[in-house]
Amino acid sequence: MAYKLLIINPGSTSTKIGVFEDETQIMETTLRHSTEEIAKYNSIIDQKDFRKEVILNALKENNIELSSIDGCVGRGGMLKPIPGGTYATSDALIHDLEIGVQGQHASNLGGILAKEIAAEIGDSIPSYIVDPVVVDELAPIARYSGHPLLPRVSVFHALNQKAVAKRYAKEAGKNYEDLNLIVVHMGGGVSVGAHKNGKVVDVANALDGDGPFSPERTGGLPSGSLVKLCFSGKYTEAEVKKMISGNGGFNAYLGTNDMRDVLKMANEGNETARAVADAFHYQLCKEIGAMAVVLGGKVDQIILTGGIAYGKETVDTMTAQVSWIADVTVYPGEDELLALAQGGLRVMNGDEKALEY
Numbered sequence: 001m002a003y004k005l006l007i008i009n010p011g012s013t014s015t016k017i018g019v020f021e022d023e024t025q026i027m028e029t030t031l032r033h034s035t036e037e038i039a040k041y042n043s044i045i046d047q048k049d050f051r052k053e054v055i056l057n058a059l060k061e062n063n064i065e066l067s068s069i070d071g072c073v074g075r076g077g078m079l080k081p082i083p084g085g086t087y088a089t090s091d092a093l094i095h096d097l098e099i100g101v102q103g104q105h106a107s108n109l110g111g112i113l114a115k116e117i118a119a120e121i122g123d124s125i126p127s128y129i130v131d132p133v134v135v136d137e138l139a140p141i142a143r144y145s146g147h148p149l150l151p152r153v154s155v156f157h158a159l160n161q162k163a164v165a166k167r168y169a170k171e172a173g174k175n176y177e178d179l180n181l182i183v184v185h186m187g188g189g190v191s192v193g194a195h196k197n198g199k200v201v202d203v204a205n206a207l208d209g210d211g212p213f214s215p216e217r218t219g220g221l222p223s224g225s226l227v228k229l230c231f232s233g234k235y236t237e238a239e240v241k242k243m244i245s246g247n248g249g250f251n252a253y254l255g256t257n258d259m260r261d262v263l264k265m266a267n268e269g270n271e272t273a274r275a276v277a278d279a280f281h282y283q284l285c286k287e288i289g290a291m292a293v294v295l296g297g298k299v300d301q302i303i304l305t306g307g308i309a310y311g312k313e314t315v316d317t318m319t320a321q322v323s324w325i326a327d328v329t330v331y332p333g334e335d336e337l338l339a340l341a342q343g344g345l346r347v348m349n350g351d352e353k354a355l356e357y
Contacts, residue, residue, distance in 0.1 A: 002021050002022050003021070003022060003070040003071060003344075003345060003348050003349075004019065004021050004068055004069055004070050005019070005020045005069070005070065005071050005073055005341050005345070006018075006019055006059070006064075006069045006073070006114075006117065007020060007072075007073050007074075007337045007340045007341050008055065008072065008073070008074045008075065008110050008113050008114055008117075009074075009075040009107075009110060009336055009337060009340065010051060010074075010075060010106045010107060010109040010110050010113070011106050011107075012038075012105075012106045013032065013033050013034075013035070013038060014030050014031060014032050014033060015030075015031045015033070015051050015054065015055060016028070016029075016030050016031075016336070016337060017029055017031065017055055017058060017059075017337075018337035018338075018341070019062075019064055020337075020341040022345060023338065023341060023342060023345065025337070025338065025341075027062050027064060028337060029058055029062070031051075031054050031055070033051075033054075037050070043104065044104045044105065044106055044108055044109060045098050045108070047106075047109065048109055048112060048113065048116075051109060051113060052113055052117065055113065055117065056117070066117075066120065066121055067121060069117075069118075069125065071118065071125060071126045071127065071128070071344055071348055072113075072114035072115070072117050072118040072121075072125065072126075072127040072128075073114055073127070073128045073129070073130060073340045073341060073343065073344035074089070074109075074110030074111040074112070074113055074115075074127070074128070074129050074340075075107045075110030075111075075129065075130075075132070075159070075336070075340065076107065076110060076129035076130060076131065076132025076133070076134075076159070077097050077100075077105055077107040077108030077109070077110060077111065077129075077132055078097075078100055078101065078102040078103040078104070078108055078133070078134060079093065079097065079101060079102065079132055079134050079357070080096060080101055080102065080134065080357075081134050081135075081136030081153070081154065082132070082135060082136065082355075082357065083137055083199075083355070084131050084137060084158060084162050084199075084200065085130075085343075085352065085355045086128050086129070086130045086131075086343040086344060086346060086347045086352060086354055086355065087111075087128060087129050087354065087355045087356070087357050088126065088127070088128055088354040088355070088356065088357075089112075089114060089115040089118075089127045089129065090356060090357050092357050093111060093129070094111065094112055094115060096357075097109075097111050097112050098112065102134060107132070107133070110129060111129040114127040114128065114129070115127045126344075126347075126348070128343065128344050128347065128354060130159060130339065130340050130342075130343030130344065131158040131159040131162045131163075132158065132159070133155055133157070133158055133159075133207075134154070134155060134158075135154065135156070135158035135162070135200065136153070136154040137154070137199040137200045137201060138152070138153075138154050138201060138202060138203070139201040142201060142202040142294075152205065152210070153205050154200070154203055154205070155205045155206060155207045155208065156185070156191035156193060156200070156203045156204070156205070156206045157185040157187070157189065157191050157206060157334070158200070159334075159336055159339050159340070160185055160305060160306065160334040160336065160339060161183045161185055161191065161193050161195070161200065161305070162200075162339075163335075163338075163339035163342065163343075164183060164303050164305045164331045165179075165181050165183055165195050166342075167331065168181065168301055168303055168329055168331075172301075176195075177197050177198035178197065179195070179197070179198075179300045179301070180194075180195065180196050180197070180295045180300050181194075181195040181299070181300060181301050181302075181303060182195070182291045182292065182295070182299055182301075182302045182303070182325075183195055183302075183303045183305065184284060184287075184288065184302070184304050184305065184318075185206075185305050185334070186214075186284070186305070186306035186307070186308035186309055186314070187215075187306040187307050187308065188214065188215050188216045188217075189206045189207065189214045189215075189216065189217050189245075190206065190211070190213075190214040190217075190219075190284065190306070191203055191204060191206035192204065192211060192212070192284065192287040192288060192291055194291040194294040194295055196294075201294065202291060202294045204219070204220070204287070207245055208245065209221060209244040209245065209248075211283075211287055212283035212284050212287050213248060213249040213280065213283060214248075214249045214250075214280075215249050215250040215251065215257040215258070215259060215308075216245065216246055216247070216248060216249050216250070216251055216257050217246075217249050218243070218244050218245075218248030218249060218252070219248075219249070219283065221244070250262055250276060250280075253272060253276045254272065254273055254276060259277075259280075259307075259308045259311055259314065260311070262280075263277055263311065263313055277313075281314065281317045281318055281321070284318060285318055285321040285322050288302060288318075288325065289322070292325045292326075297325075299325050299326040300326060301326055301327055301328075301329055302322055302323075302325065302326050302327070302328045303328075303329050303330075303331060304318065304328060304331070304332075305330070305331045305332065305333070306332070306333070306334055307333055307334070309330050309333070310332040310333065315328075315330055
């Protein structure tokens with residue numbers, strides 16, 4: 001039986017939606033929201049009815065009958081730390097999305113909108129979220145940071161990392177749960193995950209300043225120097241946070257968050273740009289090496305993914321540095337709508353059970 005799924009991926013100034021028949025996409029659109037529209041609402045949750053209306057209007061404009069939808073899947077939000085997988089939108093899950101138990105983010109609306117729209121179609125229509133950024137499967141030893149007040153936490157590109165890991169396993173004719181993989185997501189943020197037998201047992205906090213730097217984030221910083229900067233009186237708490245996530249990385253060094261711009265400058269003789277590009281590759285490769293140790297040197301494959309993985313120089317440079325550890329597979333970009341659809345289908349087809357939050 002083929003299932004038709006509505007996929008909802010809310011961002012800060014847009015809502016991406018797609019309709020899939022099994023894994024075949026039959027509709028995709030990005031609904032843009034102006035700053036003026038968003039400014040009308042005091043909180044993320046206040047935007048719910050507005051976003052729901054534009055989604056339903058878009059389906060109508062594309063001649064998608066609501067009654068033809070068999071299930072709804074939304075992007076997962078800032079929930080409590082949970083294992084990876086597909087979760088039914090239970091009352092407890094919706095409650096924690098509404099209050100923003102780990103923070104307010106537009107992705108919190110994904111599960112809420114999926115549940116409400118599914119309920120409008122009919123009581124039997126299921127709704128899910130898949131692999132939110134708070135997926136936490138860290139090994140106990142990986143949680144130690146050096147101080148009990150500051151444990152290491154798992155916040156990373158779980159949706160894309162899990163999707164490409166499972167894609168590789170399927171293409172290799174193996175089970176994800178039987179493989180040891182290192183997955184490197186390279187976008188506005190970066191994350192390097194050690195996937196051991198179906199669990200991401202170690203990964204840096206890709207949001208709050210850990211691991212390699214990225215186009216917009218600092219990654220890990222020298223702690224003593226950061227403390228001095230924080231208490232220098234020159235910066236507010238908000239400015240420091242923005243420095244770490246938003247204005248760090250490429251933005252801080254070169255005023256751009258686009259790897260293509262960095263490499264263009266580097267290849268035109270800009271020495272700073274060349275050093276930043278080389279350091280970016282160096283830090284990612286160093287993290288891959290660290291994750292190889294986490295996996296005991298038994299690595300079945302290294303996977304490069306995210307938008308920066310489209311770049312030949314990055315792929316070639318990193319492959320030359322790390323291919324002695326394992327072969328490298330490249331899945332450029334991040335097809336989040338398809339990844340969400342696949343997560344819903346795995347449950348609806350009976351390949352996995354929906355997890356309970």
